[in-house]
Amino acid sequence: xxxxxYALYPHMNVxxxxxxxxxxxxxxRDEIERQVQAAAQILKIEPLLDRRPGQLSGGQRQRVAIGRxxxxxxxxxxxxxxxxxxxxxxxxxxRIEIARLHRELGNTMIYVTHDQTEAMxxxxxxxxLKDGVIEQVGTPRDVYEDPNNLFVAGFIGxxxxxxxxxxxxxxxxxxxxxxxIPLPQPLTGVTEGDSVKLxxxxxHLIVGDRREDALRVEIDFSEYLGSTRYLYCYLPGGxxxxxxxxxxxxx
Numbered sequence: 001x002x003x004x005x006y007a008l009y010p011h012m013n014v015x016x017x018x019x020x021x022x023x024x025x026x027x028x029r030d031e032i033e034r035q036v037q038a039a040a041q042i043l044k045i046e047p048l049l050d051r052r053p054g055q056l057s058g059g060q061r062q063r064v065a066i067g068r069x070x071x072x073x074x075x076x077x078x079x080x081x082x083x084x085x086x087x088x089x090x091x092x093x094x095r096i097e098i099a100r101l102h103r104e105l106g107n108t109m110i111y112v113t114h115d116q117t118e119a120m121x122x123x124x125x126x127x128x129l130k131d132g133v134i135e136q137v138g139t140p141r142d143v144y145e146d147p148n149n150l151f152v153a154g155f156i157g158x159x160x161x162x163x164x165x166x167x168x169x170x171x172x173x174x175x176x177x178x179x180x181i182p183l184p185q186p187l188t189g190v191t192e193g194d195s196v197k198l199x200x201x202x203x204h205l206i207v208g209d210r211r212e213d214a215l216r217v218e219i220d221f222s223e224y225l226g227s228t229r230y231l232y233c234y235l236p237g238g239x240x241x242x243x244x245x246x247x248x249x250x251x
Contacts, residue, residue: 164239
């Protein structure tokens with residue numbers, strides 16, 4: 001298990017921290033040395049073996065914590081929010097390290113996180129939990145593109161999915177804040193006049209020219225992030241939606 005707080009013994013150097021579990025298991029000394037050296041090589045911490053935790057950076061301490069799990073040769077690893085104590089830059093580099101480690105070792109890794117970026121980039125399969133109940137299990141693409149319910153749809157994605165109320169009309173159309181919009185595919189289980197809730201990702205809303213079937217909004221705020229701009233807009237009914245815009249236009 002790899003903990004959020006590293007859980008390293010401060011009075012031991014890196015070598016001693018790595019070997020402690022093996023020593024408690026009465027592993028032969030030569031085998032301990034082989035396992036420690038192998039883990040240190042995989043994690044690129046060989047120059048740090050004689051240092052104590054207080055002399056290491058956050059990223060280095062996390063590598064040592066991972067190394068302590070590796071030397072036991074487990075069938076599965078449990079990572080308990082291992083990157084939450086690191087700054088943004090270190091989180092990115094350690095995320096890459098963990099992905100590389102998984103590729104090299106091939107072990108099952110159970111990774112607990114509240115950070116959806118970590119979940120989406122590291123996982124082969126994601127388990128979405130709410131109050132101890134499993135809401136959905138699937139690949140990152142499945143969970144993002146075909147969420148089981150409103151919770152999963154709103155939880156996965158940054159910025160989060162927009163939810164707007166509308167009325168279903170005959171001819172597979174909806175009335176959204178007074179604008180009649182045709183749907184790309186039929187809805188099942190609804191009849192004319194039913195209230196529906198639409199989930200629309202920010203990247204699926206397109207800033208276009210004025211058209212009769214276009215939804216008119218009032219832009220309240222704009223965030224410029226280089227290649228992307230996020231527009232926070234009010235619908236005629238007062239609901240706010242987020243639009244991801246990539247065409248370079250200023251607002």
